[in-house]
Amino acid sequence: MAKSTKKLIKKTTANQLITLGMVVAVYIVVQIMIAAGVMSSLMQGLLVPMCTYSIVAIGLNLCVGYLGELSIGHAGFMCVGAFSGAFCTKLLAGTISNHVVLFLAALLVGTAMAALSGFLVGIPVLRLRGDYLAIVTLAFGEIIKNIINVLYIAKDTDGFHFAISDGNSIRLSEEGVWLINGAKGITKIPHLSSFTAGVILILLFLIVVYNLVNSRSGRAIMAIRDNRIAAESVGINITKFKLMAFTISAAIAGAGGVLYAHNLSTVTATPANFGYNMSIMILVFVVLGGIGSFRGSIIAAVLLTLLPEVLRGLSDYRMLIYSIVLIAVMLFNWAPKCIEFRQKVMARLKKNAGKEEA
Amino acid sequence: MNFLTYLINGISLGSVYAIIALGYTMVYGIAKMLNFAHGDVIMIGCYVVFLVMSGQGLHPVVAVLLSVIICTLLGIAIEKIAYKPLRRATPLAVLITAIGVSYFLQNGALLLFGADTKSFSSVITLPALKLAGGKLTISSTTIVTVIVCIVIMIALTLFIRRTKAGRAMLAVSEDKDAAQLMGVNVNATISLTFAIGSGLAAIAGVLFCSAYPTLTPYTGSMPGIKAFTAAVFGGIGSVPGALIGGILLGIIEILGRAYISSQLSDAIVFAVLIIVLLVKPTGILGKKIHEKV
Numbered sequence: 001m002a003k004s005t006k007k008l009i010k011k012t013t014a015n016q017l018i019t020l021g022m023v024v025a026v027y028i029v030v031q032i033m034i035a036a037g038v039m040s041s042l043m044q045g046l047l048v049p050m051c052t053y054s055i056v057a058i059g060l061n062l063c064v065g066y067l068g069e070l071s072i073g074h075a076g077f078m079c080v081g082a083f084s085g086a087f088c089t090k091l092l093a094g095t096i097s098n099h100v101v102l103f104l105a106a107l108l109v110g111t112a113m114a115a116l117s118g119f120l121v122g123i124p125v126l127r128l129r130g131d132y133l134a135i136v137t138l139a140f141g142e143i144i145k146n147i148i149n150v151l152y153i154a155k156d157t158d159g160f161h162f163a164i165s166d167g168n169s170i171r172l173s174e175e176g177v178w179l180i181n182g183a184k185g186i187t188k189i190p191h192l193s194s195f196t197a198g199v200i201l202i203l204l205f206l207i208v209v210y211n212l213v214n215s216r217s218g219r220a221i222m223a224i225r226d227n228r229i230a231a232e233s234v235g236i237n238i239t240k241f242k243l244m245a246f247t248i249s250a251a252i253a254g255a256g257g258v259l260y261a262h263n264l265s266t267v268t269a270t271p272a273n274f275g276y277n278m279s280i281m282i283l284v285f286v287v288l289g290g291i292g293s294f295r296g297s298i299i300a301a302v303l304l305t306l307l308p309e310v311l312r313g314l315s316d317y318r319m320l321i322y323s324i325v326l327i328a329v330m331l332f333n334w335a336p337k338c339i340e341f342r343q344k345v346m347a348r349l350k351k352n353a354g355k356e357e358a
Numbered sequence: 359m360n361f362l363t364y365l366i367n368g369i370s371l372g373s374v375y376a377i378i379a380l381g382y383t384m385v386y387g388i389a390k391m392l393n394f395a396h397g398d399v400i401m402i403g404c405y406v407v408f409l410v411m412s413g414q415g416l417h418p419v420v421a422v423l424l425s426v427i428i429c430t431l432l433g434i435a436i437e438k439i440a441y442k443p444l445r446r447a448t449p450l451a452v453l454i455t456a457i458g459v460s461y462f463l464q465n466g467a468l469l470l471f472g473a474d475t476k477s478f479s480s481v482i483t484l485p486a487l488k489l490a491g492g493k494l495t496i497s498s499t500t501i502v503t504v505i506v507c508i509v510i511m512i513a514l515t516l517f518i519r520r521t522k523a524g525r526a527m528l529a530v531s532e533d534k535d536a537a538q539l540m541g542v543n544v545n546a547t548i549s550l551t552f553a554i555g556s557g558l559a560a561i562a563g564v565l566f567c568s569a570y571p572t573l574t575p576y577t578g579s580m581p582g583i584k585a586f587t588a589a590v591f592g593g594i595g596s597v598p599g600a601l602i603g604g605i606l607l608g609i610i611e612i613l614g615r616a617y618i619s620s621q622l623s624d625a626i627v628f629a630v631l632i633i634v635l636l637v638k639p640t641g642i643l644g645k646k647i648h649e650k651v
Contacts, residue, residue, distance in 0.1 A: 070450065124632065128639050131392065135590045136635055138583075139628035146625035183621075276583065280394075280457055287454045316469055323461035327440055330458060334451035335443035 016210045019295040020203060026302075027199045042309065044195075048263040050305045051198025052256045057285040057297035058205050059252030064283070065292030066213055067245040068225030069126070070134040073141030074253045075278035076121075077114045079269055081254025082261035083148055085110030086186045089262065090179050091155075093190060103192040107201075107258050114254020115247050117144070122246040126239070138276055148269040153179045185268030186261070193263040201259060202298065205252050209294060212248065221245045288329060362494060364616045365609060370500040370569065372608020373507030377562035378585030379592070379600035380514065381555030387531040387595035388551045391449060394456040395436060396559060397582015398463035403429045403560030404567045404577060405471050408478055418481035425560045433556025434549055441552075442545070460579075467575035480568040503565045510558065511601050518597065527551060531595065584611075584627070591631055593644025602642055607631075 030047065033039040060074045085106040096102045121140045128136055152163040156176025163169050172178075180186055212218045220241045223231040232238055261267040271277065285304060289296030307325065311318035332338050378400060385393045406425040410416050416424075440459050444452045484498035518524035529537040530547045538544050566581055567573055584607060592603025607627060614626035634642065 143625045319465040326458035330455040334447040
């Protein structure tokens with residue numbers, strides 16, 4: 001018995017090491033490809049978005065796969081991370097010249113703000129169940145986006161100026177700068193994100209979530225997911241662990257947002273980048289990659305970001321094909337008949353392999 | 359008088375939301391799935407009316423009928439191809455498939471009809487109603503929308519309560535397996551639900567586009583999300599809940615836009631939703647879920 005438990009732990013550790021190794025291997029291959037000049041600039045432009053989506057998908061997977069609560073508002077946390085991170089960079093850009101330190105500061109602020117908003121949103125939201133919880137996370141995501149769109153913050157020699165919904169009320173002196181300019185968002189953000197930074201963040205968050213899910217807290221979170229009442233009856237503090245998982249999930253999404261913002265020179269909160277469509281896209285990565293599998297989330301995020309670009313040759317038809325692929329993969333993965341068929345094929349293959357060996 | 363105008367506009371917009379929310383709520387009640395593609399069925403319905411009216415020059419009533427028929431068939435086809443194989447799979451898998459269908463319809467429309475904005479001419483060409491000596495003007499679109507909504511609600515309630523097919527729908531939503539044992543054809547009932555929901559979506563789409571006359575392949579998604587919110591607001595799975603949720607949402611949206619901030623109107627709608635759900639976690643008319651240990 002003791003031996004088998006030991007083996008099991010080793011197996012999960014090995015599995016996690018494989019995921020980490022995979023990320024490192026991909027990083028090395030990509031670097032070699034860039035050095036050899038075989039990677040198009042279009043592809044190079046996709047590297048940071050891929051990292052961003054992978055990170056947010058890891059965060060959402062913690063929420064959907066381990067906490068067992070469906071969130072369709074993670075783009076909202078991404079938005080908080082992106083804006084507070086970029087805000088911090090704009091503020092500090094004059095005083096700190098080292099790019100690494102600047103990015104770390106932005107990352108810290110962005111992640112902390114996203115965690116805070118995740119905590120605040122989590123308190124009311126986690127009282128609800130199932131689809132009601134999902135719709136409220138969606139509502140919060142939209143509210144966050146809307147509020148950022150009417151927020152005006154500027155700085156000049158007199159200090160800071162704030163305004164909500166009426167940007168014209170702020171009179172700036174000549175050397176004044178806009179930090180957040182309502183629907184125009186934050187402009188002229190220094191380009192601090194890089195593929196290397198993205199990969200380091202992916203590795204960091206993978207280690208964080210792997211440690212979490214294998215810890216005492218992680219087991220408590222999964223116990224709540226599997227049976228809330230049973231978990232409560234053995235003395236697990238439901239609210240605490242639910243909030244903990246949700247906050248960490250939001251913080252990771254926020255870090256993804258910071259990376260996203262520093263890859264663009266202008267970040268605005270539009271429906272296209274921080275609306276529910278983005279939340280849903282991240283959810284697609286998580287479900288397609290396998291709920292509860294962080295490796296799967298990363299693979300799905302990378303492949304689905306690549307797919308429209310690979311199909312670029314088909315121009316107008318690419319998004320149509322993307323949607324058909326999505327439906328087909330879902331049917332193939334989840335339809336009971338397809339599962340049966342797959343198992344039959346696998347059994348036959350195994351049988352044939354067995355014969356050859358004999 | 360201004361307030362009254364806003365209120366009437368709110369009720370009109372809310373009626374549209376209520377009709378769309380019916381599609382969400384019925385499908386949810388029976389198949390326990392969120393049909394994310396519902397908003398895009400609305401958009402397809404609008405395009406059919408637009409093309410038939412401007413291209414073929416047919417009478418608006420014919421165009422609307424044709425649109426209802428096409429959307430109904432589309433709804434049945436979507437259900438057969440994309441959702442039926444996943445009947446016993448996890449709800450999340452079905453949700454993602456529905457999102458796939460939504461992308462498919464949007465991009466299909468983009469290819470078929472082009473990305474340019476079409477200006478939709480209202481199908482309702484009656485004169486506006488003037489009240490209180492011309493101080494209060496109610497457009498014919500508003501009146502027709504509200505009347506259509508009331509008629510649909512009454513007809514649907516009667517259908518569900520009085521007919522065999524309607525009772526079968528109730529039975530399936532209560533307990534799928536028990537209904538099957540009692541001889542209800544579950545698959546046919548689910549198909550029927552999708553058909554009714556999609557047919558209603560076509561009507562809602564025509565009414566929405568008559569009031570807000572711009573048509574693009576993405577027209578359906580925002581009213582779709584709002585109507586879904588309305589369905590949850592009123593208690594998902596409940597037909598009168600969809601009506602109450604839809605109308606309240608419409609009124610809040612229009613009043614919020616008029617008196618607080620036009621940019622924040624969506625945020626206000628969602629904030630009210632959150633407050634309602636915190637007080638009544640299953641919506642206004644939702645059934646309380648009892649947990650068995």
